[in-house]
Amino acid sequence: MRAFFAVFRTELLRILSVKPALAALVIGPLIYALYYPQPYRNEALRDVPIALVDLDGTDSSRQFARRLDASSDVAIAALLPDEKSAEREVYARSLYGILVIPQHFERDLLHGRQSPVAFYGDASYFLIYQRISGAVTAVARAFGAEVETARLIGIRVDPVIAAAASDPMPLTAVALFNPQGGYATYILPAALALILQQTLLMGVGLLGTIGGQPVAPGRTSGSAGPLSTVIGKMLAYLVVEAAVLPFYLIVLPYLYGIPRLGSLWTVMVFSIPFVLSVSALGLVIARLFRDPVVVQLVGGALGLPFIFLAGFTWPIEAVPDPLRTIALLLPSSTAITGIVEVSQLGASLPDVRQAFLGLWALAGVYALIAVVLEKARQHHAALSGSETRA
Incomplete structure (x- = not known):
């Protein structure tokens, strides 16, 4: 037990003394927290901003344009005479769409005929295109329903029946857990969990490959067995992350207005196996590569694959089955789903039992591999010491 606590204390001292590891475990997450969510x-x-080409110039066309401009998503920034001039503005990226109201727009509406409007949107930026097209569709549907209701009332149909006939199935859409329909609410919780994994992996890998271990006064960590060494180091990393995790999973979501329905206790308990599994994986990586430069290169190179395998920037259903199996071996792939559910959706631990147990399983498997590798390292060091004395 004394050897275990010696390893624990020694590793905490090393985190503070080994500058590259301190930068990865503490300073790095703080820098990421400052600039990444901005x-x-x-x-x-x-x-x-979009352009309007009104080829009709009637009261109905102007009313339609005013309604669209009054929506929160779209602003009619230019009223242009033809499509060619509007195209030039879109190609210059000063505007992001063109709305064309055809000639005889009002006449066709009054005669009960279809009068389609044309929208040309810049789809190279999907979020912008989605906003504009959604606003144009909503305004066109509402405006068309009002015109049809007025036409039916004009031929002496009861107003209630006319309103039901023009819009028989009204839809009320409620955005659950993301009331603004924003990108930050969707992307930030997952990205923050991935940042925690990358910085912890990098820090643990550097600690495992950079020499110069300080020894706590009056203690020795050299006599610790493989199991005590691995568990002592993992608990040291857990202590450090206990200060970083609340900042990432509680404070940052609060500062950026991300919905938080889960309790602090549930979030922190769920994060324990996440930190332990990542720490154990970092110990394995350190023993496999044994060079701090290689650890940094590997950690940097794996960042982008980890993002895609996590299943939030690219649909996990579109990932090939072999890669989805590999994704299950990464703590982030399981942790992101669970953290989002317990923090944003208000899930309890029993609700995320499968993810919670999966992270504990990963922590156990990687810790076992780390113990085996540490035993081999200690055995090799003992043999080298015997040959030196001989």
Whole structure:
């Protein structure tokens, strides 16, 4: 037991003394927290500028344009005479769409005929295109229903029946857990969990490959067995992450207005096996590569594959089955789903039991591999010491 606590204390001292590891475990997450969420502060697009080409010039066409401009998503920034001039503005990226109201728009509506409007949107930026097209569709549907209701009332149909006939199935859409429909609410919780994994992996890998271990006064960590060494180091990393995790999973979501329905206790308990599994994986990586430069290169190279395998930037259903199996071996792939559910959706631990147990299983498997590798290292060091004395 004394050897176990010696390893624990020694590893905490090393985290503070080994500057590259301190940068990865403490300073790095703080820097990420300062600048990474900044682009997502205005998470919902508002007043995207588009051009209007009104070929009808009637009261109905102007009324339709005013309604669209009054929506929160779209702003009619230019009224242009033809499509060619509007195209030039879109190609210059000063505008992101063109709405064309055809000639005889009002006449066709009054005669009960279809009068389609045309929208050309810049789909190279999907979020912008989605906002504009959604706003145009909603306004066109509402405007068309009102015109049809007025026409039916004009031929002496009861107003209630006319309203039901023009819009027989009204839809009320409620955005659960993301009331603004913003990108930050969707992407940040998953990205923050992935950042925690990458920085912890890098820090543990550097600690395992950089020499110069300080020894606690009056203690020795050299006599610790493989199991005590691995568990002592993992608990040291857990203590450090106990200060980083609340900042990432509680404070940052609060600062950026991300919905938080889960309790702090549930979030922190669920994060324990996540930290332990990542720490154990870091110990395995350190023993396999044995060079701090290689650890940094491997950690940097694996960042982008980890993002895609996590299943939030690319649909997990679209990932080939072999890669989905590999994703199950990464703590982040399981942790992201569970953390989002317990923190944003208000799930309890029994609700995320499968993910919770899966993380404990990963922690156990990687810890066992780390113990085996540590035993081999200690055996090799003992043999080298015997040959030196001989």
